[in-house]
Amino acid sequence: MVRAGVVPGRRIAAYVAAGVFAVAVVCAGTVGAFGLNRVFTGLFFGAAAAVALLFALFGRDGVELTEDTIVLRTPWARSTVAWQRVVAGRFALDESGRWTLALDLNGGDEPHQELVLLSVPPVRRPVANAYDLRKREQVNEIRTMLRHKRIPVTILPEIAEALQRHWKIAPPAR
Known part of the structure; x- marks a missing residue:
């Protein structure tokens, strides 16, 4: 088996938008649950979730x-x-x-x-x-x-x- 393929630009934009959405949702959930002092914690965990999501999306494509x-x-x-x-x-x-x-x-x-x-x-x-x-x-x-x-x-x-x-x-x- 040989793996190849090129991801089209529109799909890349959709994947990036999904990553940004993941950051926003996780950050909002963290701030909502633990208060405004946890914004950077929410951003950190949101970024980790976004990276995992992007690896999953690009790995499957x-x-x-x-x-x-x-x-x-x-x-x-x-x-x-x-x-x-x-x-x-x-x-x-x-x-x-x-x-x-x-x-x-x-x-x-x-x-x-x-x-x-x-x-x-x-x-x-x-x-x-x-x-x-x-x-x-x-x-x-x-x-x-x-x-x-x-x-x-x-x-x-x-x-x-x-x-x-x-x-x-x-x-x-x-």
Whole structure:
């Protein structure tokens, strides 16, 4: 199983709003139960509750590439996509200049769909921190899974060259 996925901006905003709401509710409950002198205690416990809530929400949200299917998860729903619907994969630039690894799907409700697996800032240096290392591992895991499933992947030449030079990821075999 390979874990991937990009959380859309609207969902991030909803998760952050839920976190702020958790802080407000816990703080108000603490102040209501123990008095106005416990505002900072309420804020502390509210922040702890918000962090736990955000970890739960973001941990549940994602895409899992399994041997049998592709599982799309949100905190409130779960759906699957058959590997037979995957036409191809591509590693290209998105609208904001980030590198996006996405799958093109056919069938389903819409005539053509895209499933974004990974979005990373352009690679301009060797692995320098834990974030870079995790993204490098994800790229390798996803490429291995797609290669195993015999799904063709197109990659922009400048992306392939930067991945090879900086992250030591070999270009896809023809």
